[in-house]
Amino acid sequence: MHVLVTGAAGFIGQALVQALLQRNDVARVIATDQVACPLQSPKLDIRIGDLSDPAVAHALIDTQTATVFHLASLVSGGAEANHVQGMRINFDATRVLLDAARAAGHCPHFLFASSIAVYRADDSGAKLFVTDATVPAPRLSYGAQKLMCEILINDLTRRGVVHGVSLRLPTVMVRAGLANTAISGWTSAIVREAVAGRDYVCPVAPYTTMACISVGRVVDAFLHAWSLPPASLGIDRAYVLEGLPATAQEIRAAVERVAHGHVLGGLRFEPDAQMQSVMDQVAQSTVSVRARRLGFPCNPDLDDIVREYLSIVTP
C-alpha cells in the first residue's frame, strides 16, 4: 500500500509520516513538500516540489496510491497576505490532486486537513462556541479556501472519485520548531518558549481563548478517519475535531503545573490590536457529537497537551 502525504515536512506532516512509517500495513510513504522531510526510513520516498505547480501535483498520484493525506497549505496569516499564492496552494493544488485521483480511477482515500477557520463569530461581540449545528462562515481567505476544498471533496466522494474525509482541526499544539504564518502561533509559543527557558511576549491578551488539540491526537484522528468504513461517515464528510477551550493564561498555568523542574522562561502580554480583533472572533471551543459518535479522539485537559509536548522534547 502506497500512501502520499503532502506538507510532509511541516509540523503535523512530520508527526503523521512518523506514525505511518511504524505501521506494518504501509509499504511505502511518499512524503512531499517544498522542502525535504527530515525523517529517514527505507519505506520513505521523499519528493521535493512546489505543489502549486499543477504538473508536480498531478504526478504525485497514480494507480498505486491507496491513500492521500493532503496537509500542504499556506496557513492563515500567509494566505491572507498573499491571496494569489493562497488560492494556488490551498485550493488549486487540492483540485489538481483530486483530478489526478480521478485519472487514476481507483477511488483512493483522500484525507484533508481543513480548519476551524471555516467558522467565525458574528459581529455582535458574542463568543463563538462551535457545535455540529454551527454554519461555516469564514472570516479569512484561508478559511474560505478550506471550505471550498471540503465542498469539492464531498462532491467527488458522492461521485465515487475518492473516499474523502475533511477534518476541521482546532489549533494544534505544540509546534516545536519555528513558527509558520499561523495567527494562532501564540498558543504553542507560550508552551515552547517557557519550556526552552526563553521569555515570550504574547501578542494577545491573557483572556484570549482558542480551541486547542495536541498534535498526537490530530495524528490519531487522521489514522482513525482512514480506518472508518466509508459508509459510516455519511454524506457530509467534513468533521470538526473537538478542541479544548484554552485562554493564554490557562495555557501558561498548565505549563507551570506540568513542567515543574524546568526553569521556565517568563511571559509578558503586549496585545496587538489587529491580531486581537481577529482572535476575538475565532472559535473558543469545538464540541461535536458527530465526531464523538465515530470515536474521534480529543485531549481530556490542557495538562495532557503540555505533557505530550514534554514527552517529545525531553525524552
Ligand SMILES: NC(=O)c1ccc[n+]([C@@H]2O[C@H](COP(=O)([O-])OP(=O)(O)OC[C@H]3O[C@@H](n4cnc5c(N)ncnc54)[C@H](O)[C@@H]3O)[C@@H](O)[C@H]2O)c1
Ligand atoms: N497547526 C494548526 O494549528 C492547524 C490548524 C488547523 C488546520 N491546520 C492544517 O493542517 C495542515 C498542516 O498544518 P501544519 O501546522 O503542519 O502547517 P505547516 O506550515 O507546518 O506545514 C505545511 C507544509 O506545507 C508545505 N507547503 C506550503 N506550500 C507548499 C507548496 N507550494 N508546495 C509544497 N509544499 C508546500 C510547507 O512547506 C509546510 O511544510 C495545513 O493544511 C493546515 O491548514 C493546521
